[in-house]
Amino acid sequence: MPRHYCLDPHDPYAEHEVLVEFEITARGLRLIAAIEAGGEDILTDLTETQCEDL
Known part of the structure; x- marks a missing residue:
């Protein structure tokens, strides 16, 4: 499964x-998954828009 780091949408x-x-x-x-x-x-805390941005 592909993985990479992205900016935390909550930060x-x-x-x-x-x-x-x-x-x-x-x-x-x-x-x-979005692991802090x-x-x-x-992941369950993110909005649909935030998920699309990731």
């Missing part, structure tokens, strides 16, 4: 990153 100062993980599907990529520095998956 207003753009100083922190989240590790995002995708699943490859027939339609393309699907975001399945503390190890917590914050």
